[in-house]
Amino acid sequence: MKVVIVSGLLGVGKTSVILKMLDPLMADGTKVAVIENDFGAMGVDSEVLEKNGMKVRDLKGGCICCTMQGSLMDSLVSLKNEYDPGIVVIEPTGIADPEFIVGSVEAFPGIGLESTHVTVVVDCERFLKVQKMFERPLKNQLKLAEVAMLNKIDTVSAEDLDRIEAAIRGLGYDGPLKRIRGDTGEGIPEAISEMSI
Ligand SMILES: Nc1nc2c(ncn2[C@@H]2O[C@H](COP(=O)(O)OP(=O)(O)OP(=O)(O)O)[C@@H](O)[C@H]2O)c(=O)[nH]1
Numbered sequence: 051m052k053v054v055i056v057s058g059l060l061g062v063g064k065t066s067v068i069l070k071m072l073d074p075l076m077a078d079g080t081k082v083a084v085i086e087n088d089f090g091a092m093g094v095d096s097e098v099l100e101k102n103g104m105k106v107r108d109l110k111g112g113c114i115c116c117t118m119q120g121s122l123m124d125s126l127v128s129l130k131n132e133y134d135p136g137i138v139v140i141e142p143t144g145i146a147d148p149e150f151i152v153g154s155v156e157a158f159p160g161i162g163l164e165s166t167h168v169t170v171v172v173d174c175e176r177f178l179k180v181q182k183m184f185e186r187p188l189k190n191q192l193k194l195a196e197v198a199m200l201n202k203i204d205t206v207s208a209e210d211l212d213r214i215e216a217a218i219r220g221l222g223y224d225g226p227l228k229r230i231r232g233d234t235g236e237g238i239p240e241a242i243s244e245m246s247i
């Protein structure tokens with residue numbers, strides 16, 4: 051089993067991106083499942099994903115990078131036993147630190163883990179306004195990312211896109227930056243191919 055963590059602050063477009071990642075990830079017949087972690091009681095994201103035919107586990111009421119690590123492991127084991135996916139995509143909460151998720155998944159022997167991968171989704175519409183306030187979670191999310199996806203590129207000018215890229219470099223990220231749209235899927239296959247999944 052490979053684990054792909056799609057990190058990113060609240061509302062950046064993680065679920066939209068995951069929906070558009072599924073076809074390319076499943077293209078060679080790989081079975082893909084999704085684990086959703088949200089604080090909200092609504093479970094909207096998992097409903098959307100399930101409507102699209104996905105196998106989804108919804109973990110609510112805490113963060114899988116800290117208080118709910120055990121629930122994450124339980125979900126991975128039950129997915130392995132019941133569905134045996136080749137890839138599990140995890141959507142953490144907006145403030146989660148992917149390093150803790152990677153650490154706990156890699157330390158857990160029960161799931162036949164092959165590899166872990168992290169990507170980070172950035173919301174171009176809001177990035178320049180919120181980067182200072184969310185500098186720490188942003189840096190944490192960028193630290194392990196194999197690719198940074200600049201999402202919602204339809205909402206900003208070309209100049210702002212260049213500014214955003216420069217700001218992300220300023221946070222110390224030197225990996226690939228891909229411009230994408232979560233609503234249409236533009237650029238997402240190219241972004242995935244930057245990851246060694
Ligand atoms: N304009 C535009 N809107 C987008 C794009 N991608 C996603 N959105 C919208 O952004 C909003 C948030 O998208 P979600 O996919 O729910 O974001 P999320 O990161 O999963 O949100 P949380 O799970 O609540 O943190 C939705 O209204 C999407 O339709 C895009 O490329 N362009």
Ligand SMILES: [Mg+2]
Nearest residue numbers: 064065095141
């Ligand atoms: Mg979501």
